[in-house]
Amino acid sequence: MHTPYKVLIVDDEESILKLLKKELESDERFIHTATCAREARKLLKKHAYDVIILDIRLPDANGLDLYAEFKGQVRDVEIILITGHGDIDNAVKAMRLGVYDYITKPFKLDKLELVLDRAYQRVCLQRENRSLRHTQRSNSDNKIIIGKSEPIKHIKYLIDRLKSSEVPVLITGESGAGKDVVARSIHMTSSRASQPLIIKNCAMLQRELVHSELFGHKKGAFTGASEAREGLISLAHTGTLFLDEIGDLSKDVQASLLRVLETKAFRRMGESEERRADVRFLFATNRNLTKAVEDGQFNEALFHRINVFNIHIPRLMKRKEDLPLLAEHFLNRLNTNQRQCVIPEKTMQLMLRYDWPGNVRELRNVLERALILSDNGIITESTLPKELTATNGTDKAAAPPMSLESMEREHIKNILAVYNGNKCKASEILGIGRKTLYRKIQKYSL
Ligand SMILES: Nc1ncnc2c1ncn2[C@@H]1O[C@H](COP(=O)(O)OP(=O)(O)OP(=O)(O)O)[C@@H](O)[C@H]1O
Ligand SMILES: [Mg+2]
Known part of the structure; x- marks a missing residue:
């Protein structure tokens, strides 16, 4: 179209x-x-x-x-x-x-x-080049939404329905849950896909400069404005502007933003004439905006305007079916030296039991660290941070530190489990002879 x-x-x-x-x-x-x-x-x-x-x-x-x-x-x-x-x-x-x-x-x-x-x-x-420049950093990350849980299936369905729509979308969810991924996906499946996607975190905008960042300013509009400047709204013209942490905007900026949403018109700072921009808006927040409205911190009309279409991403804990898929996805992506990576059942159990307060981002970080610590691509318990291994009720963090021998025993046990007791394969992975492996199996009564 x-x-x-x-x-x-x-x-x-x-x-x-x-x-x-x-x-x-x-x-x-x-x-x-x-x-x-x-x-x-x-x-x-x-x-x-x-x-x-x-x-x-x-x-x-x-x-x-x-x-x-x-x-x-x-x-x-x-x-x-x-x-x-x-x-x-x-x-x-x-x-x-x-x-x-x-x-x-x-x-x-x-x-x-x-x-x-x-x-x-x-x-x-x-415009395409400009869009590429702005999205390059995390492009490869983000085109696909991984997951097969009901909430993720529903989100994919909604994104598909939004394909030919221009309504603003409010994406909510805890930090690290995947709001950026969803926003990129909405843009990439829309008819504006080849146009710029401009992403800005409102919490990062300098307070005094928010107006100018968003709407631009005329040369000399304020002290220090030695050159005229285009705002994000003009930069996103014909494309999409994704404003993250929208709850952090001050109330006067909220009011100006509402005007843009309603009339597509805006003013650069220091100019009296209005300009127009054809921009599709996406918003995200991990705050409770309904409450912010009640507390008088968020413009009610703006809230209704941006909340026409809400996509909520539940925390990772609430959709554990996605965890194995996400883990596999990250292992494939993070594993740069083409090793074969495995997550043994025991490790998976620990990961499924953990509550992931940092959501998908935390999962990615944990796996990145584990890959560095693991020397054969097997994500054993010992490569996980202690928060994960201590969720077991028995509080392993408080357990006495392991001796080298017990660690060796655990490690051999894991490898054998991963390769279904195949000693040939296990000895190869462990880097020891088969005879040595047999001896150790006897020694540790495995
Ligand atoms: N469903 C998913 N499929 C693939 N990758 C995902 C998914 N959800 C999250 N990620 C990845 O997890 C990381 C964090 O996600 P993202 O940046 O989208 O979170 P966020 O909700 O925007 O967090 P914040 O509130 O801190 O901005 C990113 O690397 C992202 O690529
Ligand atoms: Mg984000």
Whole structure:
């Protein structure tokens, strides 16, 4: 499914504008027109264009100056100049400045159409690159949601239903439960998948700068604002903005955000004119927002607006069926030297008994550590942190430390269990001869 891309054509000849609009507007393109710079500036404040076509001679401005002005204001826009014969020199100069292309009057419609589409393709590419830059860090992690428990199946079902929707989604769940994974998955399955996904943790935003970070600011808007700055909302234009820890935003910012959600309009700091952005919002929090609303800390209207669609991820403890699958997934991913990794039944039992306060993230960390400690890819009890081995009621943490001999006994026992008593395989893994293994089995009465 395609949304039409937006084009602004600025030319002083109204008849040409009319003709171009009639001929060029289609399912794929949406055309706005302006007859002078003043009108164009006004439209630009309200709409987010992908391509702008500028006549080089306008009654109230020179197309080249206007080009520089617009390029400075809008990101990811390509500009095409229309020139008369006498203007070729200027047009060439403009190309050097970064104008996408120029066409000379009189021009053929199909030529213009071609240039337009190509310019738009380039805009898409730029956005895609930007999106890649922002998501690269944890990309490989996150496309797939692992799990077969009922809650995870339901979450996958909901994400699938959301595919062709634009509603804001509120993702809730404890820290480490997988809110980021769900947000990425929603974006990746949506029609905006090739557009930017911008992720921001509101708790990390500097208090004094939140407004400017989100909405941008004009040059000189406050002391220290030596350059104009684009906010996250403009950066996420045509894509998705995922605001994590939404409960941490101050109330005045909450109010501005509500406006964006309701009207798609926002103001940069220091500017009185409104701008528009086409952004799909995702939110996450591990706080209880209902309570925050009751306590007067969270804007009630905003809460209702973002809570239209809620996806809740239960804590890992509540969906233990997912644990073996997740463990296998992480072992495959973290195990860089292609060893075969095994989680013996006993270790799995310990893991299933533990309550995982840090949820999936803690599981990943525990396995990462275990892999480093294990020298043969077998995740034995001894490679687990003591919180896990002490959950057994009998409180093993308080047990006296093991002697080397008892550890050896335990280890051999584990390996034998993993390989179903196959002594040949076990001796190979243990790095000892078969005879030695037999001796030890007798010694320890295994
Ligand atoms: N269902 C899942 N499938 C695969 N990986 C998962 C799943 N759930 C969580 N993870 C992984 O666990 C780690 C933590 O998940 P994530 O960052 O999504 O948690 P979160 O809920 O956003 O936590 P926080 O509240 O701290 O931001 C990540 O490495 C993520 O890739
Ligand atoms: Mg997160």
